[in-house]
Amino acid sequence: MRILTYETTGKKGSAAVAADDGRICWSASHEEMDHLKDITVLARQSLGEMDVDVSQVTCVAASIGPGSFxxxxxGVTTARTVSQMLxxxxxxxxxxEGMTRLGQMYLDTLPDDGKKPEYILTVINARRRQAYGALWKDCSGLPEEVMEQKQYIIDDMVPEIDSSISEDSRILVVGDGFDAYDEAIYGLTNGDNRIVPAPENFRYQRADAVASVALEKAKKGEFTDYSHLLPDYMRKSEAEMRLENGTLSKRIKSPDTITIRRALPGDxxxxxxxxxxxxxxxxxxDDLAKDINSPDAVVLTAQWGTVFAGYIDVWRVAGEGQLNRIAVDRSYRGRKIGLRLMKEMISILKSQGDQEMNLEVRAGNRPARSLYSKLGFRELGVRPDYYQDNGEDAVIMKKELKDND
Structure with missing residues (x-):
């Protein structure tokens, strides 16, 4: 096994190659925020130190966040690309989790004199008195998560840490959150020696620690395909927040951020x-899984950026497509995701030789009826009391699939 690993969530990027015998070779950038320029070079250096060719890589791992958006x-895009290519x-x-392993690696360098910290605090500066963090108990192997991984207000995080540990426990701190909030972190122990900041070479994200975690996950079979390797920002980006409150420009709201693809079992x-x-x-x-795996159905998913935002499900019978389901997450409506799903489905049905597409829509669903009409569907009639939940009528619509539309 050879795992090529990328770590780009901190200020300095790094790459590593891990072998199933536990050996790890890694390289790090000397400059801050040069991830895009350096990451491929760092990966090549790591492969060279391990004396393997990229064609011998059997898996690709990435640190998925939180951290620098x-x-x-x-990192994730590079890993996805290499995974797909290979x-x-x-x-x-x-x-x-990678930072926790880094903390464990540092603890392994200390003498076993009973004074080692029993806990590891991983904390990343999220600015404005906020941090991404978690508290772990070092259990001489896999660490135990004592406080969950999430975004914290630092002034709320400190009391929660204090209430989660015994009075005489010591804490190793890993991450640039210590650089930003050292006063608050030291404050939780009233100035004694219970806080142990990791030295700089063990404080910030490193690919060798990520690769070490990836090795354990590989042994457990915790793999995914490249399309499901997704970032975990742990909070919405500023752009997403501005989009929700209406302050993002129309140009940035462009539907070019929509990705449509075939659904996979992992979806x-x-x-x-x-x-x-x-x-x-x-x-x-079970019903949904049958359609995802059936040659007589087409199921597509939509992503807004990297976020799952919708899907469409159609049966193919005797040259006709029957729309069963189309749904867009409420948070992402109004961004033409439904339109893109329909257009892609129509294109697929035409390419497979189907002659028409049919659907039923609630009579009161004016936006959907308008969308279907714009796509060339004609209203053929009404099925009275069709929907069992409220007895609403269904409008029957049909579109002929022509080569020139």
């Missing part, structure tokens, strides 16, 4: 969750 995107699986490593949980949110009579996971 831009850095996360660079035809090998991926492993997602949460950044805070099932998210599709089922959206199904429950959207319909009063949700399909079961």
């Amino acid at each position: 831009t850095g996360i995107r660079i 035809g090998v699986p991926c492993i997602a490593v949460p950044t805070l 099932l949980d998210r599709i089922a969750e959206l199904e429950k949110k959207t319909f009063p009579d949700p399909w079961t996971k």
Whole structure:
């Protein structure tokens, strides 16, 4: 096994190669925030030190966040690209887990004199008195998560740490959150020697620690395909928040950020969750899984950036496509995601030789009826009392699939 690993969530990027015998070779950038320029060079250096060719890589891992939004995107996108190119699986490593392993690596360098910290605090500066963090108990192996990985207000985080540990416990602190909030972190122990900041060479994210976690995940079979290796920002980006409050420019709101692709078995949980949110009579996971795997159905998913935002499900019978489900997450409506799903589905049906597409829509769903009309669907009639939840009529619509539309 050879795992090529990327770590780009901190100020300095790094790459590593891990072998199944536990050996890890890694290289780090000397400059801050040069991820895009350096990451491929660092990976090549790590491969050279391990004396393996990229063609011998059997898996690609990435630190998926939280951390620098831009850095996360660079690392995850690079890993996805290499994974797809080589035809090998991926492993997602949460950044805070990689940092915890880094803390364990430092603790292993200390004398076993009974004075080692029993806990590891991983904390990343999220600015404005906020931090991404977690508290772990070092259990001489896999650490135990004492406080969950999430975004904290630092002034709320400190009392929670204090209440989660015994009075005489010592804490190793890993991450640049200590640089920003050292006064608050020291304050939780009233100035005694219970806080142990990791030295700089063990304080910030490193690819060798991420690769070490990836090795353990590989042994457990925790793989995913490249399309499901996704960032975990742990909070919305400023752009997303501005989009929600209406202060983002129309140019940035462009539907070019929408990605449509065929659904995979790994999408099932998210599709089922959206199904429950959207319909009063949700399909079961078994029903949805049958369509994802059936040659007589087409199921597509939509992503807004890297976020799952919608899906469409159509049956193909005797040259006709029958729309069963189309749903867009409420948070992402009004961004033409439904339109893109429909257009892509129509294109697929035409390419497979189908002659027409049919659907039923609630009579009172004016926006949907308008959308379908713009796509060339004609209203053929009404099915009275069709919907069981409220007895609403269904409008029958049909579109002929012509080569020139």
